[in-house]
Amino acid sequence: MIEITNLKRNFGKTEVLKGISLKAEPGKVTGLLGPNGAGKTTTIKILSTILKPHGGDIIVNGHSVIKEPALVRKNLGVVFEESGIYQRLTGEENILYFADLADVPPDVAKERMYKFFELLGVDYAKKLAGTYSKGMMQKINLIRAIIHNPPVVVLDEPTNGLDVPSTRAVETFIREMKDEGKTILLSTHLMAQVEKLCDYIYIIHKGRIVEEGTPQSIKEKYDTATVEDAFLKVVSSDVA
Amino acid sequence: MWRKVWSVVKKELKDLFREKRTIFMTIILPAILMPALLIGMFYFQTSTSKKEEVQAKTVAIQVGDTLAKHYAEILKKEKIIENYIEVDDIGKAIKDGKALTGFKIKPKGDSIIIETYYNVEKASGSQKIQAIANIIKEMYVAEYLQKHGLPPVNTLTQIKTTPIGDPLAMVKAMTGYLLGLFLVMFTTIGNTYLGADIGAGEKERGTLLPLLSSPADRKSIAIGKWVALTITNLISATALLAGEGFAIWYVIKQSASIAQKNFDIGMIGKFISPSTMVMLFLAAVLLALFGAALQLIISMWSKTLREAQLYLSQLGLLVFLPAMAIIPTMISGGKLAMWAFYIPIVNTMALVYGAVMGQLTTLNVIVAFGANILVAAVVIGIVVKILDMEQVILRT
Numbered sequence: 001m002i003e004i005t006n007l008k009r010n011f012g013k014t015e016v017l018k019g020i021s022l023k024a025e026p027g028k029v030t031g032l033l034g035p036n037g038a039g040k041t042t043t044i045k046i047l048s049t050i051l052k053p054h055g056g057d058i059i060v061n062g063h064s065v066i067k068e069p070a071l072v073r074k075n076l077g078v079v080f081e082e083s084g085i086y087q088r089l090t091g092e093e094n095i096l097y098f099a100d101l102a103d104v105p106p107d108v109a110k111e112r113m114y115k116f117f118e119l120l121g122v123d124y125a126k127k128l129a130g131t132y133s134k135g136m137m138q139k140i141n142l143i144r145a146i147i148h149n150p151p152v153v154v155l156d157e158p159t160n161g162l163d164v165p166s167t168r169a170v171e172t173f174i175r176e177m178k179d180e181g182k183t184i185l186l187s188t189h190l191m192a193q194v195e196k197l198c199d200y201i202y203i204i205h206k207g208r209i210v211e212e213g214t215p216q217s218i219k220e221k222y223d224t225a226t227v228e229d230a231f232l233k234v235v236s237s238d239v240a
Numbered sequence: 241m242w243r244k245v246w247s248v249v250k251k252e253l254k255d256l257f258r259e260k261r262t263i264f265m266t267i268i269l270p271a272i273l274m275p276a277l278l279i280g281m282f283y284f285q286t287s288t289s290k291k292e293e294v295q296a297k298t299v300a301i302q303v304g305d306t307l308a309k310h311y312a313e314i315l316k317k318e319k320i321i322e323n324y325i326e327v328d329d330i331g332k333a334i335k336d337g338k339a340l341t342g343f344k345i346k347p348k349g350d351s352i353i354i355e356t357y358y359n360v361e362k363a364s365g366s367q368k369i370q371a372i373a374n375i376i377k378e379m380y381v382a383e384y385l386q387k388h389g390l391p392p393v394n395t396l397t398q399i400k401t402t403p404i405g406d407p408l409a410m411v412k413a414m415t416g417y418l419l420g421l422f423l424v425m426f427t428t429i430g431n432t433y434l435g436a437d438i439g440a441g442e443k444e445r446g447t448l449l450p451l452l453s454s455p456a457d458r459k460s461i462a463i464g465k466w467v468a469l470t471i472t473n474l475i476s477a478t479a480l481l482a483g484e485g486f487a488i489w490y491v492i493k494q495s496a497s498i499a500q501k502n503f504d505i506g507m508i509g510k511f512i513s514p515s516t517m518v519m520l521f522l523a524a525v526l527l528a529l530f531g532a533a534l535q536l537i538i539s540m541w542s543k544t545l546r547e548a549q550l551y552l553s554q555l556g557l558l559v560f561l562p563a564m565a566i567i568p569t570m571i572s573g574g575k576l577a578m579w580a581f582y583i584p585i586v587n588t589m590a591l592v593y594g595a596v597m598g599q600l601t602t603l604n605v606i607v608a609f610g611a612n613i614l615v616a617a618v619v620i621g622i623v624v625k626i627l628d629m630e631q632v633i634l635r636t
Contacts, residue, residue, distance in 0.1 A: 045449075048449075048452075048453035049452075049453060050449060050452055050453060050630065051630050052630065070455070070457055073453060073454065073455045074455045076453070078450070078453045080446070080449050080450060080453075082446040082449075083446070084445070084446040084447040084448075084449055084450040084451075085447070086251070086255055086445075086447055087445070088254075088255045088258040088259060089251070089254060089255060089258075093251075093254070097247060097251045098450075098454055100243075100244070100247035101244055101247055101248075101451075101454045101455060101456035101460075102454060102455040102456070103243070103244075103455070128258075141450075144450070145450070148455060
């Protein structure tokens with residue numbers, strides 16, 4: 001469970017987050033949508049304890065990012081847009097390193113890792129990561145983030161720049177995680193993906209939550225055929 | 241926590257040593273540097289002195305100088321010189337490299353005036369011609385005394401010489417100082433690339449964010465990186481010491497064979513004993529700990545790899561300043577003051593110098609270790625803090 005309450009954050013004099021509140025529940029994929037610069041990545045960086053909030057708080061499975069950042073990180077798996085894979089290590093070594101850092105016993109980590117390899121079709125993990133394509137790296141990135149089996153998973157543009165088969169594999173994987181009962185917060189600008197995966201969405205614009213609801217309810221509210229059209233209406237009406 | 245520290249250490253070492261540059265900079269370069277320098281200097285010096293020796297063996301005298309020719313013949317017969325040449329202009333002959341020295345002898349009543357010539361650009365010329373002049377003087381006096389029925393001069397005076405102190409003291413002092421400098425160099429700035437890579441490299445490649453959002457605590461990450469850098473610094477220092485050991489062994493062996501003596505392994509013992517080597521290694525550990533802490537904080541603070549490399553190479557100039565602090569002691573061959581053991585870098589120089597000179601006390605070693613570990617701990621504490629400072633970790 002993720003509970004964001006009145007979250008504020010400035011960069012210098014610029015107010016990037018102006019008091020956003022949202023909730024992501026277990027067993028559901030919650031989408032965080034917004035145009036570039038809306039505040040999605042800042043929210044995720046605060047959630048992953050890299051940045052500190054200037055107001056409000058985020059509670060992850062009962063732990064505050066302000067008061068208990070270490071416990072938040074234990075409950076959290078974050079996939080950043082930039083894969084951040086160590087190029088001179090193999091895919092396996094990358095994953096097992098993070099498992100080690102999360103105190104996952106090596107045999108458990110390996111068992112979990114091979115299961116994920118099968119689900120995502122990873123058969124290259126013994127090669128150095130420097131030889132991987134972007135899609136190959138992102139799959140390793142995804143597995144690395146959840147190797148410690150966190151109850152909460154945050155995905156920041158997880159399929160950005162991936163080809164169709166890789167995108168589909170990642171989407172299937174997200175569904176599997178949801179079925180396992182994990183809380184998933186998905187930040188993306190791919191509206192088709194939102195429609196396919198998200199149970200509930202929040203639209204963030206200029207540092208505020210400007211709309212929320214299920215994809216269906218939002219489409220109905222704005223009388224559009226797609227979430228993308230609804231999103232455009234929300235964002236343009238907010239601009240106006 | 242220590243399990244995580246060990247994970248970070250293993251990962252960092254694996255990551256660093258898969259880069260070919262790392263192996264070259266950390267092992268190969270320090271291992272070959274001292275042998276290249278020492279053996280190179282040795283061969284340069286022996287070839288130069290051999291050339292000078294040949295020149296020295298040939299002495300120039302003036303054409304028509306019968307007295308000079310008389311003594312030159314005796315010197316040649318006595319094998320004090322190998323040959324002499326008769327020339328019109330002694331100065332020109334020396335300038336042209338046909339001889340290192342030359343002399344003229346002019347009679348003046350009962351006495352003679354010996355005019356000597358030598359090349360001031362060659363270090364040994366003055367000494368050599370002085371020695372030749374003294375021999376001629378002695379021969380002339382002996383001949384004179386004999387002619388007047390007096391006893392030979394060598395029965396009138398005798399000289400006995402007793403050397404005091406360690407004949408190797410200056411060589412040891414120089415070796416201690418050079419070795420200290422190289423240790424400082426390789427354990428603080430020799431691994432600049434690795435130091436830069438371990439912090440700023442992570443930022444640049446985008447691997448720092450996943451790492452800091454992982455369940456690992458900041459302290460484990462900072463200590464793990466520090467230990468990994470310390471190990472690489474220590475590998476460099478070990479390679480340097482091994483190279484140094486080999487170079488000293490080789491030079492002594494070659495010197496012995498040139499002097500046509502049997503090589504005695506014990507000669508190395510006179511120079512650097514096993515206990516000295518242990519002390520040198522401890523000094524390397526000491527500096528590796530401090531140097532790694534310094535590299536890490538600079539690397540973490542920097543935005544990019546290039547910026548970190550720039551700062552770390554500038555640091556190289558700064559570390560040489562404290563390293564200069566013991567030069568006065570080295571030149572005077574004196575005993576090191578206690579303050580030198582309290583200051584990182586200076587204390588490594590002091591330990592190396594003291595170990596080679598055989599001046600160290602247990603207190604010196606304890607103080608040096610205590611001081612460096614304390615400073616390194618403070619620096620690592622700062623690194624842990626800056627890993628929590630978003631303005632530092634997000635500097636891009």
